[in-house]
Amino acid sequence: MNFPSDDELMDGPAAPISADYPDNFRAGFIAIVGRPNVGKSTLTNALVGQKIAITSMRPETTRHSVRGVVQGDDYQLVLVDTPGYHRPRTLLGKRLNDMVRESLSDVDAVLFCMPSDQKVGPGDDFIARQLKSVKAPVIAVATKSDLASGERMMKHLIDIDKLGEWEDIVPVSAREGHQIDKLKDLVAALMPYSPPLYPREMKTDESDEVMIAELIREAALEGVREELPHSLAVQVEEIIERKKKPGQNYPPMLDIHVNLFVERDSQKAIIIGKGGKRLKKVGIRARHEVEDLLGRRVYLDLHVRTAKDWQSDPKMLGRLGF
Helix, strand or coil: CCCCCHHHHHHCCCCCCCCCCCCCCEEEEEEEECCCCCCHHHHHHHHHCCCCCCCCCCCCCCCCCEEEEEECCCEEEEEEECCCCCCCCCHHHHHHHHHHHHHHCCCCEEEEEEECCCCCCHHHHHHHHHHCCCCCCEEEEEECHHHCCHHHHHHHHHHHHHHCCCCEEEECECCCCECHHHHHHHHHHHCCECCCCCCCCCCECCCHHHHHHHHHHHHHHCCCCCCHHHHCEEEEEEEEECCCCCCCCCCCCEEEEEEEEECCHHHHHHHHCHHHHHHHHHHHHHHHHHHHHHCCCEEEEEEEEECCCHHHCHHHHHHCCC
């Protein structure tokens, strides 16, 4: 299914996507920002109601501004889950920060995430200063509230309040669903009156290829050393549908050929594991996720390749979509 581009949605004269919406319907774009590993992807998934952004305990997991769509009775919230703002060390890092700035340039609201189990620090202060130039209202979100005691939470909320001027401050637990509905209502009230921007049944506009690559990268990052997330990229090379067998009345299996790129041979050995055991586990875990995504059986053909210093190679970054 081909979805309309942002330009077609915002600027074109086309009729609304759906005529079945109330007169007081609201719709708009919301950027979710924060430093790395503060729960942005988990919050995105909780708001949308299904997994559209990969999550990991490793920092800088998000590489793409994954767009999720929250569908309410009288509102539609289009979420942009940005990469974590950080001090860049590579060309990739600079481009990820550029993605964050671009996401903030034309949104109707911003959710600024700060985890309740960590102190407000220099990284949060840096982002708060960047947000002062943003015209859209900013809601400060104290994520991971289930990990903080009452006393710790109170101090955290006071520190957030001192950091800037916010439309509201909301503690949430995406894992337990605490105050997720309240956050939806607060954001929806900030949206302009508008017809739906996307089809009412839609949850994300990411392509199957991007989602598959992200699910495989999530599986590959499970339980590995800290430096690997920065150095791992996944690219779906091709998806081939097998021929139906005579009398087969269900969809044939899909063969999905995938490249996993790392920067050094030592990292390649980590991904593959002794005798290929770890790569096999990655494939098994990712296959279940991909089959849930596509609703059909798949065979994942995974190849790990070394592309030296790809994070600073403009041609390689372009090939990988950055």
